[in-house]
Amino acid sequence: MPLFIVEVVRLTEEDMEFDMIGIDAAIANAFRRILIAELPTMAIEKVLIANNTSVVQDEVLAHRLGLIPISVDPRLFEYMSENDQPNEKNTIVFKLHVHCKRGSPRITVKSDELKWLPNGSELIKESRKVASDSASKPETYTSFSCSQDTLPEFANNPIAPKYPDIIISKLGPGQEIELEAHAVKGMGKTHAKWSPVATAWYRMLPEVVLLEEVEDDLAEGLKSKCPVNVFDIEDLGKGKKRATVARPRACTLCRECIRDEEWEKRVAIHRVKDHFIFTIESTGALPPEVLFTEAVKILEDKCERVITELS
Numbered sequence: 001m002p003l004f005i006v007e008v009v010r011l012t013e014e015d016m017e018f019d020m021i022g023i024d025a026a027i028a029n030a031f032r033r034i035l036i037a038e039l040p041t042m043a044i045e046k047v048l049i050a051n052n053t054s055v056v057q058d059e060v061l062a063h064r065l066g067l068i069p070i071s072v073d074p075r076l077f078e079y080m081s082e083n084d085q086p087n088e089k090n091t092i093v094f095k096l097h098v099h100c101k102r103g104s105p106r107i108t109v110k111s112d113e114l115k116w117l118p119n120g121s122e123l124i125k126e127s128r129k130v131a132s133d134s135a136s137k138p139e140t141y142t143s144f145s146c147s148q149d150t151l152p153e154f155a156n157n158p159i160a161p162k163y164p165d166i167i168i169s170k171l172g173p174g175q176e177i178e179l180e181a182h183a184v185k186g187m188g189k190t191h192a193k194w195s196p197v198a199t200a201w202y203r204m205l206p207e208v209v210l211l212e213e214v215e216d217d218l219a220e221g222l223k224s225k226c227p228v229n230v231f232d233i234e235d236l237g238k239g240k241k242r243a244t245v246a247r248p249r250a251c252t253l254c255r256e257c258i259r260d261e262e263w264e265k266r267v268a269i270h271r272v273k274d275h276f277i278f279t280i281e282s283t284g285a286l287p288p289e290v291l292f293t294e295a296v297k298i299l300e301d302k303c304e305r306v307i308t309e310l311s
Helices: 025-037 058-066 216-225 261-265 288-310
Strands: 005-011 015-021 041-052 092-099 107-110 167-171 176-186 197-210 231-237 240-245 267-282
Touching: 005 288, 015 025, 015 288, 025 197, 025 267, 025 288, 041 058, 058 167, 058 176, 092 107, 092 167, 167 176, 197 240, 216 231, 216 240, 267 288
Parallel strands: none
Antiparallel strands: 005 015, 015 267, 041 176, 092 176, 107 167, 197 267, 231 240
């Protein structure tokens, strides 16, 4: 049985490129599908609009808010079912209130205007006001037993949109948006707004083989054929030059190097069947390396469930 190896090639805050060696294409595709559809994140699901006089309709505004990545670890929150009350363990509340004064130029409303409300909803339920009991605390749309900023996870790390410059709407003079947005935990298979990756994809490692020595003018010609500089020239001394495969990983399998019939006898292009170049682009909710480790855990759980059911 071949050994499964993971080699990280590039890692940044937003994306990660790594090699998965020694697995079948089905396993690589399972990782891809889990990353896109089965890793949970927090996203805005309910939008309570108090006032919206902008040109953006309420439902379009709610959809745009849902697609804004929220910088928070979803593992710190619970799923909320239909029967659950919104509380500090399953809901994050944001407030957005922007007004463009009359006589002022148009303003752009960006995601940094979303302000986290650690104490929960501030909007009072109009239909449930009890007139006879004016001293009682008015009922809001959440039931927080404590403030979220008192929890150690958020005390020094306030919850906010990952990117502060995402345009939500533009307001003309006299226009206003006032709303409350509630974020809950969900998965990409329910709606794309919960997908933690902008995209996740893989390709097989290209293998470029020189079937015979390619020297001198032919070597120069081969190098000039490739648009991504897979080939290089090696100086053999005494005016002799030889083509070498310097960067096979860069090959896009465009087949330009074997376009002419005589070159098919000199160059062969293959794919390594068990070597996958995998790329993860995170939306920002979680770092890409965390997304990969969480995907491994989910795949492991799936395998254990299958084994349990079969045994």
